[in-house]
Amino acid sequence: MGRGGVVWASSHDSGRGNRRRWKVPRAEAEWYGPHWKRFQWRFVRSGEGHMSRTTIKDVAAEAGVSLGTASRALSGNGSIAAPTRERVLAAARRLNFVPNAQAGSLRSERTRTIGLLIPDIRNPFFAELAHVVERSARSEGLSVMLCSADEDPQQMHDYATVLRRQRVDGIIVAPFSTARDSLRELQGSGTPLVFLDRTIPGMGVPAVVSDTRDAIADAVRYLVDQGAHRIGYISGPSETTTGVERLAEFRAAAAASGVDIEIAHGDFQEHSGRLGMRSLLARGVDGVLASDSLMTIGAFKECRAAGVKPAQDLPFVGFDDIAPFALLQPSLPLICQDLHSMGAAAVQMLLTQLGGVTSSQELRLEAHLKLPSGSEADSAQPIDPHHHES
Amino acid sequence: MGRGGVVWASSHDSGRGNRRRWKVPRAEAEWYGPHWKRFQWRFVRSGEGHMSRTTIKDVAAEAGVSLGTASRALSGNGSIAAPTRERVLAAARRLNFVPNAQAGSLRSERTRTIGLLIPDIRNPFFAELAHVVERSARSEGLSVMLCSADEDPQQMHDYATVLRRQRVDGIIVAPFSTARDSLRELQGSGTPLVFLDRTIPGMGVPAVVSDTRDAIADAVRYLVDQGAHRIGYISGPSETTTGVERLAEFRAAAAASGVDIEIAHGDFQEHSGRLGMRSLLARGVDGVLASDSLMTIGAFKECRAAGVKPAQDLPFVGFDDIAPFALLQPSLPLICQDLHSMGAAAVQMLLTQLGGVTSSQELRLEAHLKLPSGSEADSAQPIDPHHHES
DNA sequence: CTGTTAGCGCATTCAG
């Protein structure tokens, strides 16, 4: 194992000494990091086995072809005689060659990597979304750089710069409106963008969002059916389109149903769900709709803390069909988004842009209200052997 | 935006025409992707605003210094007169210059990026862990490439290659033992590695893991106190150290307590938690310990499906203090790991290796048993205004 | 089809 001397990796010597010789660099240690904590950086070589320093030149030599030919064989571009390709591939395998993406990107101006910028990976909604995006991207041969902004616009801005520095081919982002400037910068730098879940109107960026209008109307009707006359709504922040739109949709639906409403303004965080529910309970509502998953959790907890059984004592509709909710009993009525389609569509949209087609299309995928199936005790239902129940 | 002609980005022309002129490339379109779906790739220029193509040369020109000087000013390496540096930085800002990480890495052999390879981002345990790692790395100026292997060794292998291709400076990984070969390859390529949560013995890779021995012993004692005589245990897969060790620890603890045991073998997935609980119930256990969060969820669901109230009718201890569990009432006794320290320590360990120090140290952080606080109804507890309750 | 050649943008020598 990495015992063995501390050696500065001079060029590469993949075991079969070749390559021009190097003057030994003056300094023995480089700095790791510019204005960050600096520490020494040295390569620790373990005997011969430093295979990753193998270059395409080594492969070419091994296969007895020129560098260019090796490149074509490995990348699959350009025309190559089948036997030649095989020879090169064999050589590459023998040498355990893995191409240097940096070098390739530098030349080709493509990194085959996309960025995914989300508010918080700890939010199950975004974790699931990230998973789907990553999966879709992968199936297109793209790597994903996942950046979780911790619900902080500043951090989102920092990450935007990181992604720019990495020259990702494109970025999928669930934005705050307060991140508008950062995103404009990205846009100005020519990076293809796609908005996911949320959007910022007027930026001309294509988006994939949920259409919650009908689902919210259904939810309101459901609450009314449950006997609600005064429906409380825990809204998202006005910095997000989802916050604004869902609230408007709720107002419209309530007006249509002729019920009274009470609004509590939240921020898509669990804590604001608690506060919102507390406030609504104090205002004497007899039905509640929470407009995102984390606030649903908060509202739920607060309810119980107040001795009110949500969905039993108090008609209640939550948001997003995230895994945790499956633990609840009786299960909650939920507004469900089609996460899977959303993620996949976002990747496709980005791909379209990478293909040179610009658009500012907005794809709206319908959400729906999901009611508790058997109401009480959904027991004895068979376990489906392979699908993760979520 | 992005209307405007389709132009092949010939070199760069950041608005202030300079730079050698180029022969217009023969083909108008490049291929995006080698053996993947191929599609055309073109740069869509929007007027002048293609600022990201600004290079350090442009900055140098703008500041009236040479390329090398600009580089030193921007990277902070080498010596530079303060006024010169200021001039360069100002120019960079004016041009909205963002350095090309690819180019820098190619030269410096450092990407300032680390890989994080986890089994599944949808698992709240790993989502939280990823969040911590990402945060720690960020504070050290490192970007994280997050790869979620979907509990699939093949996929883990693919990602290992991706990370190698990207020449990440190091990798933090929660491995399967079946991924041993992939990891050996990584190791052989000289990539610094750190194991997190799980480890693979004998590879000489430093690791950060939980020490669950005492917590598991406490859990067994707790179950016995609750009246259990025949304790069921839902174990993780033998492909993971956590699966093996926890089982051994459980056996030892049970032997010490003199209770009977029943083992159900699972795979750290929710579904196996259900099956495991089903099997254990059939075997007449009167107390259950599940050895990871997802299986805890599964076991919990199965219990209820069988009409048994976990932690009420049946003494039950779950694993990991993940957010969903806070929704349960009465709350579950849980074995809690110190996620935060684990993630931070892993990053520090990787940093140490990047600094040239090799070690195969194993850091074990103690887990602990957390019992329900007020048992019944933890109501009316004050809301702490800023901490996300998890 | 294959070999040759010229840089991608930057960090890092070496002279001055």
Add this chain to the structure above:
DNA sequence: CTGAATGCGCTAACAG
């Protein structure tokens, strides 16, 4: 302290 020159590993034009 600064400018000039070199090449990281690879892709893509070009010529045979």
